[in-house]
Amino acid sequence: MIDIKDKFNIIELGAGCGLAGFVASFLTTNNVYITDGNEVVLRLLTKNQEYINNSNVIIHSLRWGLKDAVVSFYNKYFDYNSSDHKYKNIIIGADVILWPNEIESLLLTIKLLLCSNKDSLCIISYITRARTTTELLYNEIKKQNMEIEFIASDKYLPSPQPSNLCNLEKNIFLIKLIDPNNNILYNTCENDRSDYIDKNSSAC
């Protein structure tokens, strides 16, 4: 699905210690943006980067509910005047669907980052803690004109599955814009940037 010889940007959301992003940074020479919205976590990420010292890693604060921060992150790296805008974004997030009240702002952030290139895609994962959260995720995806594809665990886990993983309800999803080749929809991304601002104004 992803050829590591291609040019692309990786953006990790809600990175925590940054495991997924740092591992990715060893697999590619492309830029890997490792982000989180929590100041303490960002200090940890900065320390991890000092230790790992991969030159393609950019640690950046990105809090999904803060419209100005999200839009300025986008403008800095991915808008039409920026160096990385021409490459597709591969957005990753491990265990980032936890809080029902954060799903909308997370998806708006993902949507904005998907808009920069029609081949962009997002892969997020989480453990089900409440079924209602998954329902909410599906509803919100539909509302925001994106599509979601569940990736079956036999695609990424060894068979037979390790016994300590059997009881966990694991979810990995691939998220894309609906019909990204459709110019009309693709062009609406500019509007989505103002949508982001409108929808999140209460969260700021």
Ligand SMILES: C[S@@+](CC[C@H](N)C(=O)[O-])C[C@H]1O[C@@H](n2cnc3c(N)ncnc32)[C@H](O)[C@@H]1O
């Ligand atoms: C359950 S942890 C997952 C951390 C890491 N991805 C992992 O798999 O270990 C969720 C992460 O999302 C971050 N987070 C929560 N709400 C956020 C928000 N609104 N914006 C950005 N990051 C957020 C938290 O700071 C935390 O690091």
